[in-house]
Amino acid sequence: MEQNRGNWYLLTGLILGLALGMIYTWVISPVREVDTHPNLLRDDYKDIYRSLISRAYQANNNLPRAEARLELIGDNDPALALAAQAQRFLAENGDNEMAKVLANLSAALQISSGPAATPIPPTVSAISEDETSNGSNSGSNSENDGQDSATSTREPTSEALSSPTPSPTSSPPFILQDSSPICDPTLGETLIQIIATDGSGEGVPGITLEISLGTNPSEVFYTGLKPELGLGYADYLAEPGLTYQLEVPDSGLVITDIEVPTCQTESGDSYWGSWEIYITHPN
Template structure:
């Protein structure tokens, strides 16, 4: 074998390396595919179910449903829309979103709209009454006329006249009344303090403040703002976020080192100088309790 024959054999080291042009083409193909999928022709969702939305879009969807209910008062439509969005967990999702927005303190009106819808959903659904079938008017008389019977061969043929077609009257358009919006609580009516008692039961969180609001008929009121004042700050929370307890219920936690003033509604009676009470357990130990305040409209 001559040296020229050795030059005809491929180098084993060079043949074991992959071709660079294949790797370059693969990388360029991936980059081009990403550019087309993300920029030129991104994926667009059409007719997506509400339950498939992201959580941020679901929050916006819930707010739109609550605002629509404030506008037209159609509770059944709001209930159906929420069921498509959250299923059977719609009231819990509404209450959780309202509590979160109240804690952030940046969207109080929206939180109030959510609270009103939560309270409306907690109300029992009235049974639907089917209309009674129409009955004949009382006193209507039906007269019967007896005609003489003709014998054989006495029948008289009378010509029958062709009835003329009667013109069809175009009915007038009927006006369908729109549902009236639900009446909001009369926030201008002042609330009066009717009961104040300390909470010293076992298991009560330290500094718990419970608020119960009712109207002049004794019915709980939802969506009413409660303003909590202290030195250097204030906080607003709403009734109706815990419909399982009561539509007129709201609560907050008080700092034992601060003194608070509490006012329900816009012009309600203000309870001043409120501090968490010191309670005594059966074994003689003291602990921090809470307060229960009940307000009613006169």
């Protein structure tokens, strides 16, 4: 009987000891992490780090230093990460000031990195039989068969930016170039799209935009937060049937009667379109 038990107890002791040792080192007293790198920071601390880098950039205007600091965080695309954080801040806590600081650094990075996709002003031909009646019709559904028909030949174009002249922290006076409904079934969303360009047609990032609806307080957003769509691009998800007003506060420019149009496909199906606004400053 004694011999049958063999030496299994030795293996049992070893395994038990190993298990106890690993529980102690992994759970009870794990290695205390010191001397870590910023790319290991928890996401919320990375946000704090990015915010601080952006504020420091605002203070010293030293872009190479800001770039070097952002590199430490390890984002694949620091400009996109900053823009995404700015959008998150706007959406979550409405920290407009911080969002703008983040957007400014994002824009500065995009400008310094050279070519960017910039939607070029309109080859849009938004043809509407009765554009002003869109609002009254837009409350209806797709059964409202084609009182409005608008077509778009909008062609976003990639164009190399030759000289990064626009300053993200200053807002030149903008004038309205075009404000019209567009029908583009590929958009998939009812958007109010804003494209801000300078006199040479280059996108201008960091422009403050305020959109309001009736007596509702304004919502603030900025150009350049979606760098993949152009430095001067911004959009707002609009609701059909409502009439919006867009303001460019630094320029005193107010654009009214912005509404989601009803559009028709070639096969006669109705869908909600979008609204496109081009602003520019002629200098």
